[in-house]
Amino acid sequence: MKKLLFSIVVLASVMASAELVVHKEGSKVVLADSCSNAQDMIQSLSQWTQNVKAGKGCSNLEPMTKSGSDCRYDISSCVPEHVVKYQDAKPEVDGPNCWNLSLVMSGILPSLRYSSPEEMHFYMRPPLCKALKDGEARQPGDVGAIRTVSRAGVEESHGFIYISEKIAYSKNGFSQMSPYALQTMEEVMQTYDVPNKKECRKNQIDLKSDCRNAVSFYRCDSLDSYMDKHKEIPEKVRTTLKKISSAEDCISKQAFSGKSLSAEARKNISDTSKAILAFAEEAKNSPEFNKLPKEQKNFLLGGIFYRLDAIGDQLSFSGEGSLAWETKGLTEMFGNVASKLVKEGK
Structure with a gap:
């Protein structure tokens, strides 16, 4: 009964706001947004799933419900199994965090746990990862690395999986209260104070800019692929x-x-x-x-x-x-x- 009431509240909220909401309903991962936005995101999610060779995909997906210009979709077939299992999930203890999620979803690490900023920095370079050049097209599954820029240098602040300019997969923090979640890209950027300026959201960080926090993007191969080669x-x-x-x-x-x-x-x-x-x-x-x-x-x-x-x-x-x-x-x-x-x- 509580789950039903929660779903009704979520549905009412979504239909009133027409803003992206992704949540679990039983075993389903449900995406709610305006119908046009939802279709764009579903396409990006499906491409991400294909890029990570998850053996899944979706096409011609029909909405579960539709109210005016707003739609709700069961996207379970459009996302990697990790999302189906962990969307909205929280660990029982502190530790598992954003950097670890980025490395796990890239096939570099096998398990969810704490990852240090040093571990994240270690892998965001060859032989497994390469920095995208400015102007290079981003792809679903690329890694976003938010860094704090100061006179002392550049420090790791957050990591996430880029899916499109509208949506990302992230765990915002190492607290047991922080869930794994598909969320808007803007939510990630606002959470980590990345200004909505072109120079702060390029593929590579410009140290000459006035961005106190900025993001850079990487494309990574899995560790298994490296070992096989x-x-x-x-x-x-x-x-x-x-x-x-x-x-x-x-x-x-x-x-x-x-x-x-x-x-x-x-x-x-x-x-x-x-x-x-x-x-x-x-x-x-x-x-x-x-x-x-x-x-x-x-x-x-x-x-x-x-x-x-x-x-x-x-x-x-x-x-x-x-x-x-x-x-x-x-x-x-x-x-x-x-x-x-x-x-x-x-």
């Missing part, structure tokens, strides 16, 4: 990435269940962290690893470092203090070994 990457690296993915999956499930980790799960995460450090130590004497180019070693080891570090951060948010402390300590040790490995590379 580079057969020279040793099996031990691939095994290490699988182990860290398993640990990330574990803490992600905890973040959305709110339950404490089992003793077995804690042991598995602890063993994984120690195994990752052992991998770095062994790599010193691995001809197969040491013959990789310096840039490639930096990318592989850097990615592992930031992922292990993020596991420690998420464990802290989830109240797993002692395990978080252990993981962060092992991360620091891994970083020291990895730095030496890169310096000794080609």
Whole structure:
């Protein structure tokens, strides 16, 4: 009954305002807006789904309801499964955030968790991501990176998935109160104080402009695609990435269940962290690893470092203090070994 009343209230509000609203109704993702705007957004959403090779799509979609010039559509078939599952969803603990969502939807990371601004910055460059040139057409699925610009430099402020000039996919903050949501692009820009000026919303940030907050855009390939292209990457690296993915999956499930980790799960995460450090130590004497180019070693080891570090951060948010402390300590040790490995590379 409560869900029905909520849907009626939402419907009445939408039809009165004729502004974009996307929300869950049971298992359906429902988009409501003026009929003309809704059709434009549905087309962009469908293109996004095709771009991420989700095996879905929609055409000739009929509205669920229509009132004058306003329409409501079930867009579940038009969006990636992630949206169907997580639209309006909130984690049970703090941590999962905007940067992580951007990296997950780009196929760079496998699981929802906390991501640091340093991790976001690390990936927003080759080999996985390239900055769009000014004037280059944006595509559904591109990553938007909002940054704060000051005399001290440029700092990461927010990340989101660009779908069109009208709509984006975002989680506005790391709080457990912040949901995953399809929302208007203007809502994202206003939330992070990006002025509605051309120079603040170009593909690349102009450091000479007076924009205190500005956005830049990137096009990214998935980590799986990168690994498939580079057969020279040793099996031990691939095994290490699988182990860290398993640990990330574990803490992600905890973040959305709110339950404490089992003793077995804690042991598995602890063993994984120690195994990752052992991998770095062994790599010193691995001809197969040491013959990789310096840039490639930096990318592989850097990615592992930031992922292990993020596991420690998420464990802290989830109240797993002692395990978080252990993981962060092992991360620091891994970083020291990895730095030496890169310096000794080609």
